[in-house]
Amino acid sequence: MLRLPLSARAFGAVLFCLSSTLPAMLPLAQAATTATATAAASAASTTPLVIGESFTLASQALGETRRLNVYVARAWDTPPDAPLPVLYMPDGGVQEDFLHVAGLLQVSVANGTMRPFMLVGIENTQRRRDLTGPTDNPEDRKIAPVVGGSQAYRNFIRDELMPEVQRRYRTTGETAIVGESLAGLFVVETFLQEPTLFNHYLAFDPSLWWNRSALGGKAGAALATHKAELAQRSLYLASSSEKGIAVEVQRLQQVLADAAPPGLAWSVNPMPEETHGTIYHPAALKAFRSVFKPAQPAN
Numbered sequence: 001m002l003r004l005p006l007s008a009r010a011f012g013a014v015l016f017c018l019s020s021t022l023p024a025m026l027p028l029a030q031a032a033t034t035a036t037a038t039a040a041a042s043a044a045s046t047t048p049l050v051i052g053e054s055f056t057l058a059s060q061a062l063g064e065t066r067r068l069n070v071y072v073a074r075a076w077d078t079p080p081d082a083p084l085p086v087l088y089m090p091d092g093g094v095q096e097d098f099l100h101v102a103g104l105l106q107v108s109v110a111n112g113t114m115r116p117f118m119l120v121g122i123e124n125t126q127r128r129r130d131l132t133g134p135t136d137n138p139e140d141r142k143i144a145p146v147v148g149g150s151q152a153y154r155n156f157i158r159d160e161l162m163p164e165v166q167r168r169y170r171t172t173g174e175t176a177i178v179g180e181s182l183a184g185l186f187v188v189e190t191f192l193q194e195p196t197l198f199n200h201y202l203a204f205d206p207s208l209w210w211n212r213s214a215l216g217g218k219a220g221a222a223l224a225t226h227k228a229e230l231a232q233r234s235l236y237l238a239s240s241s242e243k244g245i246a247v248e249v250q251r252l253q254q255v256l257a258d259a260a261p262p263g264l265a266w267s268v269n270p271m272p273e274e275t276h277g278t279i280y281h282p283a284a285l286k287a288f289r290s291v292f293k294p295a296q297p298a299n
Contacts, residue, residue, distance in 0.1 A: 073105035085174035092121020176200035208248035231263030
């Protein structure tokens, strides 16, 4: 390193600068120290904001461990030990749809527009694998390394998740499932293939284009096959301005109008003011008010 000697005059100038600036710098240093101490004290006094519970479940059906998120929406007069119906939700991670749907349950139960419910969110690992059925369309297979795993996902829900929820919580026998886009596809597929798995099916902008729209094409036959099982079930559909999806929902609507068995409560709700990216929240609000509305008091 090259060192340059200071002359006596230069050395004096340095001392003068230091003596004149240090008093001004001391309050800043003290303020910084105080701010750091305050921030540390504030951090030490905070607690996590907890709105529900989370647990993991090792699945043999899926060959992996899955995380489940649970929120309980009780009314002010609901006893804390009262059993509740359960709403199951794919795309149920905290970074997915769990928080905004839990918020809808909270405000809807609190204002009396829906009955108390328990929400069980199923956090994704391989979303496009779990929520799609088999396909012979090469374009469909491009969306993910693995697709077509909906039956295994349904097995997980039926044989592993539902028994675990019943073991952990006080529940009634009433169940529902809600989903949008590919999750909506899974909801409709389950409704047509295994309608007794849930009491209520809510699907928003379901991706019925999957596998060259094969699911909608088989809907009439499925309704006829499961005619007795569909009694006392409900299906709620909503569609946005997404043309490729809206036309498939309209097609399914026509099948329901022609072939829905007695006892099946169904509704199709076009929402052209919404896009595929905005439909979930407003559609869920309408659906919850319609499907889960409180019983009217007897006169």
